[in-house]
């Protein structure tokens with residue numbers, strides 16, 4: 001690939017996050033898109049592609065077209081689609097944006113992810129809705145909640161590799177420290193390993209602070225070809241590689257709970273980027289539950305099989321460590337939007353690569369990796385940014 | 389016991405009918421021999437539609453589990469804590485089910501199938517530990 005081939009993120013936008021009582025899901029999409037276009041210095045009229053991640057609050061069957069209509073840009077679009085792959089949706093959306101641009105179908109694509117599940121669904125309803133994503137016949141009747149599925153993964157992982165609850169807690173503690181440096185994060189007070197272990201048990205072995213709470217909010221990215229970005233004097237962050245990977249959809253069909261499609265998606269992304277894990281300066285991993293981070297560190301090749309727990313315990317994923325993870329505070333402490341949640345992993349990676357992350361800036365990063373997954377380690381997408 | 393009942397369809401009916409007779413009936417492929425769970429219209433390995441149900445022994449091993457303390461919605465609120473586990477049947481297929489008498493629960497534990505009856509009289513598969521002597525614990 002020569003230096004002008006491929007695509008770049010040229011703008012990022014974020015709304016505030018947390019409990020936004022007056023928000024609507026569509027309204028959050030609009031605010032995030034406006035921020036991203038302002039950041040890119042691109043006019044609304046130049047957008048010819050729009051990709052969304054759906055909503056659990058709104059039930060529009062053509063969600064991306066509803067958003068386009070709401071924004072008043074439907075007529076100018078030559079590409080419009082929603083990705084319904086749970087938490088992997090926005091990362092897959094960025095991958096789709098690049099593919100559509102490289103195919104010449106459109107030239108300026110907005111990828112938007114927003115929702116207001118916190119104020120739009122209410123706590124118990126949200127828990128019930130997430131539980132309903134389990135297999136209706138062979139999982140739902142037995143009362144398996146979303147954290148329960150990850151808890152089964154954690155138990156198996158502990159059994160096979162000796163990962164401890166304290167090591168999982170260290171993930172939450174480190175990511176909370178990063179959130180403390182992000183004024184936008186919902187949870188910023190430092191916590192200790194003891195705090196995590198003493199927090200309410202949700203599904204054994206996962207405690208409350210091993211889990212990510214739902215918030216309202218939205219984020220967006222503007223994507224163009226690298227050539228166009230450079231010609232227009234924009235500040236591009238190159239999309240160096242991407243890949244998807246799958247082993248199952250429902251957790252009952254995962255043949256081995258200690259692995260997932262993350263391994264394949266990571267391998268494909270590294271191959272496309274032409275780099276290796278040691279080239280990555282920071283990683284925005286999908287921290288829906290603490291165990292998921294430990295597994296992704298191993299699956300993506302940042303440490304050996306079974307060593308994710310000690311990798312975390314030795315400080316490697318902190319801002320001063322060898323591989324800072326979830327530098328903005330992640331899903332655990334910044335916010336979790338539901339299916340669109342991965343959007344902030346992408347916006348933070350772009351911000352880091354531009355050198356605009358302030359007190360939580362990783363020194364002079366060259367490559368950043370984003371991994372996002374939907375379901376129960378089901379839908380996986382890895383994106384590698386940087387390398388200009 | 390209150391539970392969300394499975395929305396049974398024509399492909400899965402025989403499995404659920406088996407449960408009502410306290411039998412675990414699993415689809416076996418007549419072409420390649422694969423035991424398919426959950427039930428399908430085609431074998432997931434060779435895509436043959438030559439599928440027949442065979443009865444399992446009910447013996448299995450605990451692959452992983454959780455004890456649920458925060459219920460997934462109102463139906464389960466009054467039932468916490470309870471155990472949910474992935475159980476590998478000795479014939480191969482893996483099922484999700486509740487574990488009764490779970491105080492000694494652990495990965496690798498030997499289990500045997502039982503059936504729990506909902507308030508509507510519908511039977512759901514479940515498992516209970518088998519003691520060293522081979523009796524239900």
Ligand SMILES: [Zn+2]
Nearest residue numbers: 417420431434
């Ligand atoms: Zn077959």
